[in-house]
Amino acid sequence: SYVLTQPPSVSVAPGQTARIACGGDNIGSKSVHWYQQKPGQAPVLVVYDDSDRPSGMPNRFSGSNSGNTATLTISGVEPGDEADYYCQVWDRTSDHVVFGGGTMLTVL
Amino acid sequence: QVTLKESGPELVKATETLTLTCSVSGFSLSKARMGVSWIRQPPGKALEWLAHTWWNDEIFFNASLRSRLTISKDTPKSQVVLTLTNMDPMDTATYYCARSVYGFWFDSWGQGTLVTVSS
Numbered sequence: 001s002y003v004l005t006q007p008p009s010v011s012v013a014p015g016q017t018a019r020i021a022c023g024g025d026n027i028g029s030k031s032v033h034w035y036q037q038k039p040g041q042a043p044v045l046v047v048y049d050d051s052d053r054p055s056g057m058p059n060r061f062s063g064s065n066s067g068n069t070a071t072l073t074i075s076g077v078e079p080g081d082e083a084d085y086y087c088q089v090w091d092r093t094s095d096h097v098v099f100g101g102g103t104m105l106t107v108l
Numbered sequence: 109q110v111t112l113k114e115s116g117p118e119l120v121k122a123t124e125t126l127t128l129t130c131s132v133s134g135f136s137l138s139k140a141r142m143g144v145s146w147i148r149q150p151p152g153k154a155l156e157w158l159a160h161t162w163w164n165d166e167i168f169f170n171a172s173l174r175s176r177l178t179i180s181k182d183t184p185k186s187q188v189v190l191t192l193t194n195m196d197p198m199d200t201a202t203y204y205c206a207r208s209v210y211g212f213w214f215d216s217w218g219q220g221t222l223v224t225v226s227s
Contacts, residue, residue: 048213095168096168096170
């Protein structure tokens with residue numbers, strides 16, 4: 001089965017740029033989606049189809065995908081961005097939705 | 109406004125069958141390219157996809173749970189129902205339903221419902 005690998009944690013100071021990686025075999029050939037989940041809340045879609053943002057999502061959130069790594073980039077990090085972030089793909093080979101293990105973003 | 113809301117028991121016993129209902133509003137389950145997935149999250153752990161149903165009745169399952177899962181939809185009632193048989197304490201989790209439109213990404217989620225399985 002297809003596996004997505006994320007770092008357990010990323011730390012960044014306010015105002016700086018956070019980059020969260022999501023690794024997978026030839027992930028560049030798939031569409032990657034990203035979710036933000038704050039404690040006790042449901043996930044929220046922040047990026048879909050590698051780099052598109054849902055309506056209303058700040059342009060501080062952006063995504064890229066190439067080769068074996070997809071990346072969620074959060075520019076000008078704010079304290080309110082502190083959350084868990086999950087990447088997700090649809091694996092056509094297995095007809096499965098696959099989530100990464102999640103990355104906890106800490107704003108120092 | 110699109111909303112999804114999960115309902116079902118908070119506590120089930122091991123070996124019992126769990127039945128959860130996702131009630132949706134703001135969109136039709138029969139509209140082209142609409143779909144709903146069930147996704148769960150054990151306490152402190154990552155998201156795990158369970159099953160998905162599309163507007164055209166195409167269904168997909170997590171293969172590791174396939175033998176225990178069923179998913180169905182009642183379009184007039186705007187509900188999607190998930191059943192998971194032979195519950196185990198390892199199935200303790202918050203269960204979410206989430207909407208997808210066209211592709212397999214989820215733009216709207218329910219608040220989730222915590223299901224605890226007692227041994």
